[in-house]
Amino acid sequence: MTETMDSDHVHPLKLFELTKSEKRFLYTSAPMVRYSKLAFRQTVYEYGTDLCWTPMVLAKEFNRNNFARDSDFTISTCAPQPPTIVQFGANVPLELARASTLVAPYSSGVDLNCGCPQSWACAETLGAALMEKRELVREMVLETRSHLAAAGYSVAKEASISSPLGRSVSVKIRVHKDLRKTVDFITTVLGPEQDRHIDFLTIHPRTRHTPSSTPINIEALEVLTSMFGKKVPILVSGDVFTLSSLPYTSELLPSERPGLTELPGLAGLMSARAILANPALYAGYEACPWEAVDTFMNKVSLSLPPPNSHFGYSCSF
Ligand SMILES: Cc1cc2nc3c(=O)[nH]c(=O)nc-3n(C[C@H](O)[C@H](O)[C@H](O)COP(=O)(O)O)c2cc1C
Structure with missing residues (x-):
């Protein structure tokens, strides 16, 4: 992790507000281990993505x-810096709080991964294993908010969106087979309506055991967005392949799609596999245009200067 840059961090809630006023979804690119690194984030940002996630970073190691800090989190010192959420894997409140404070100068917010289904992660009570630990997740987000506030950041949700020091704290979850457990989880982690514990929520409507080849659970998404969508902005992660083929509809989409479930409580989309194949997805391209590959290759070569190079770089990473 390098450089000191405290400027131009748009508050994610400001982006939610902006896109709502434009009558469209917030477009985000998902956390993807190995892939959603700086060059990729810069590329998707050029093609209409509003908010980008880093890959999951293990808070304790960070x-x-x-070395973990240098390899896991890279930012650009050249404008524009895409609005970036740093996602952490953590199971100890103090670890998440400390790691969040370390990245706060360089990011718009932090996110806790409660969805990774991999066995190594679950064995360490990380990722989807946290869906069984709602009190711990609540403690982690509260501790993080209080550490950020003590470090001078503004974590008052909507009241912070105009502050240059405004930062968000969010979680990304999967659903349980018994949806009542997910309702209990969200209720606990969200906290009181007048002073909620998280700025926004991402729901991946598959259980920890559902393969990604199985379509997302629209009924679960409908229940959860109608119960919680007025209390907290909600993003959906899963099966965002193109804007015209979403398996639900909303007034925030360019055209009405009769016959599909309407989701008025949904505020934004998060794409992983599809945006990896086509970084220009949100700009309306049905397939990856050559220019996007070109853009990506240019960003990669800038962010990976040859080792021990004597050349000067206008950007440091
Ligand atoms: C290569 C890859 C890496 C991923 N890494 C992460 C991660 O670091 N953190 C996380 O919360 N989810 C991770 N995911 C899950 C995605 O963020 C997303 O929730 C899931 O792939 C469903 O979205 P999709 O249908 O658009 O692919 C990853 C997915 C892929 C394909």
């Missing part, structure tokens, strides 16, 4: 190891 806090303790300089």
